[in-house]
Amino acid sequence: MAVKMESREFFAVAVSTAKEVGAYQRSQFGHDLKIEFKGTIDIVTEVDKKSEELILKTIRQHYPEHDVLAEEGSGERKDSEYKWIIDPLDGTTNFAHGYPQFAVSIGLEIGGEIIAGVVYDPMRDELFRAFKGEGAYLNDRPIRVSHTEKLEHAMIATGFAYNIRKHIDEHLRYFKDVIMKAQAVRRAGSASLDICHVASGRFDGFWELNLFPWDTAAGVIIAKEAGAKITRFDGAPYTVYEKDILITNAVIHGEMVKTLKKGLGKRLF
Numbered sequence: 001m002a003v004k005m006e007s008r009e010f011f012a013v014a015v016s017t018a019k020e021v022g023a024y025q026r027s028q029f030g031h032d033l034k035i036e037f038k039g040t041i042d043i044v045t046e047v048d049k050k051s052e053e054l055i056l057k058t059i060r061q062h063y064p065e066h067d068v069l070a071e072e073g074s075g076e077r078k079d080s081e082y083k084w085i086i087d088p089l090d091g092t093t094n095f096a097h098g099y100p101q102f103a104v105s106i107g108l109e110i111g112g113e114i115i116a117g118v119v120y121d122p123m124r125d126e127l128f129r130a131f132k133g134e135g136a137y138l139n140d141r142p143i144r145v146s147h148t149e150k151l152e153h154a155m156i157a158t159g160f161a162y163n164i165r166k167h168i169d170e171h172l173r174y175f176k177d178v179i180m181k182a183q184a185v186r187r188a189g190s191a192s193l194d195i196c197h198v199a200s201g202r203f204d205g206f207w208e209l210n211l212f213p214w215d216t217a218a219g220v221i222i223a224k225e226a227g228a229k230i231t232r233f234d235g236a237p238y239t240v241y242e243k244d245i246l247i248t249n250a251v252i253h254g255e256m257v258k259t260l261k262k263g264l265g266k267r268l269f
Helices: 002-028 046-062 092-096 168-179 191-199 213-225 253-261
Strands: 035-037 043-045 067-070 082-090 103-110 113-121 126-131 136-138 141-143 155-158 184-186 205-209 229-231 244-248
Touching: 002 046, 002 103, 002 113, 002 126, 043 046, 043 092, 046 067, 046 082, 046 103, 067 213, 082 092, 082 191, 082 213, 103 191, 103 213, 113 191, 113 213, 126 191, 126 213, 136 213, 155 168, 155 191, 168 184, 168 205, 168 253, 191 205, 191 213, 191 244, 205 253, 213 229, 213 244, 229 253, 244 253
Parallel strands: 067 082, 155 184, 155 205
Antiparallel strands: 035 043, 082 103, 103 113, 113 126, 126 136, 136 141, 205 244, 229 244
């Protein structure tokens, strides 16, 4: 009971923090930005760093003993059973180019299990949230996955890792196999939002390689509570520490696994 009550407090803190940070991002959207390159095409802006700073400040004020795993590396490990998993600005490349598809993602893991998540899209003012066992919501409206029954009638989302140039053949192999089976494939550039759009029925499925816990932690609990099925490409159990993820409306999951399995014998990473 104590854990659940503390998790309730998390929800209030996560929602208010996500909205605060989202408002800051919205105020900076379209402005000239200082951009640093972490890799050939992997960038970070001062808005990423400031967003993470704002989230970490709030967590430290409320839960100074908790672990934090954050994309830009400012989190702390204190061997707590509570771990906040944060992507302060999921969709940095979109943001930097003035493309309005990005989000604040905050998940909470307790004892190795993701139990709550919040993903906020500041440009649409859409807050996706879920608490284990209590369903998923978009703002105040309950959401569920789609009812699409066949992959050939499905719209599927995907993304490409920042190291795609080193593994181009593998990424394109999966992309080709899915695009030949699905009705449509979309690549919007924010994994957390892609996952939430599966949860809300906008997409029928999503797959991606080489993601990190902060990309999926909040979205996964939201999708699960909305009725999604979540595995690795081969249908094996998924955790946010795996490198491949498949999420569907459950109905087309078998078809997606069969399609992705074609490339599994040639995995490069």
